[in-house]
Amino acid sequence: METWVRFSAQSQAKERLFRAAQYGCALAADALRRSGASGGALASLRQLEAHLSLGRKLLRLGSSAEALEAAKRGIHLSDMVLRFCVTLGHLNRAMYFACDNVLWAGKAGLVPSVDQEKWGQRSFRYYLFALVVSLSRDAYEIRILMEREAGGKRAKGGESGRQLRADNGLQQLGLRLQIQLRLLIHVLRNNPPLLLDVVKNACDLFIPLDKLGLYKTNPGFVGLCGLTSSILSILTILHPWLKLKP
Numbered sequence: 618m619e620t621w622v623r624f625s626a627q628s629q630a631k632e633r634l635f636r637a638a639q640y641g642c643a644l645a646a647d648a649l650r651r652s653g654a655s656g657g658a659l660a661s662l663r664q665l666e667a668h669l670s671l672g673r674k675l676l677r678l679g680s681s682a683e684a685l686e687a688a689k690r691g692i693h694l695s696d697m698v699l700r701f702c703v704t705l706g707h708l709n710r711a712m713y714f715a716c717d718n719v720l721w722a723g724k725a726g727l728v729p730s731v732d733q734e735k736w737g738q739r740s741f742r743y744y745l746f747a748l749v750v751s752l753s754r755d756a757y758e759i760r761i762l763m764e765r766e767a768g769g770k771r772a773k774g775g776e777s778g779r780q781l782r783a784d785n786g787l788q789q790l791g792l793r794l795q796i797q798l799r800l801l802i803h804v805l806r807n808n809p810p811l812l813l814d815v816v817k818n819a820c821d822l823f824i825p826l827d828k829l830g831l832y833k834t835n836p837g838f839v840g841l842c843g844l845t846s847s848i849l850s851i852l853t854i855l856h857p858w859l860k861l862k863p
Contacts, residue, residue, distance in 0.1 A: 632676040633850045639669035640843030647837030674721035684711035702754035709747035716740035745825035755815045762804045813849050814861040820846040
């Protein structure tokens with residue numbers, strides 16, 4: 618119960634719940650459409666999805682300042698690659714949230730003249746950049762951990778020595794790929810925060826790709842990706858040790 622109270626008290630947690638419900642509605646609407654449901658049911662789900670989206674934008678007011686503060690903290694990281702990725706990622710998120718705030722002002726009627734299409738595309742571009750940087754950071758972390766693990770195995774005279782006993786170049790390549798795959802699985806299995814971050818960012822990536830027309834899928838797939846990443850985000854809030862740091 619204490620965990621749930623702490624979870625509910627955070628605006629980010631509420632936004633994640635709204636996000637999960639929003640993409641759940643998108644997934645359900647696509648499933649109903651495929652099954653030939655009535656137009657009234659589809660319209661109700663889409664209207665609920667729009668309301669949830671607007672509620673999320675309200676909960677995200679002020680998130681730009683938080684992202685900028687996180688970017689300032691990232692500048693002080695000792696690792697140069699992490700410093701670049703973390704800082705640039707938070708800066709892009711700050712710009713994404715700023716565009717989102719403009720969209721909310723337009724949809725709420727505070728600034729009716731806002732061009733929703735233009736600002737929507739702009740916000741998704743910043744969102745895409747932030748996700749690409751985050752995935753690059755994940756790849757860097759994976760490479761560092763794999764190199765560390767491989768170094769430990771070589772020091773113990775591990776299985777990588779079998780490459781030298783391969784009969785030909787093709788067998789060497791096959792063994793090398795097997796070893797790298799085992800290392801990758803081992804690293805991800807032993808680092809749940811990194812695994813969750815990779816899966817979450819990979820799922821989120823399809824959302825701006827679809828919205829920007831760079832890789833069109835369908836509303837059901839986008840809804841599934843959004844729902845999956847939202848559930849993973851909720852897990853990191855309920856269990857902070859699952860959140861990748863810094």
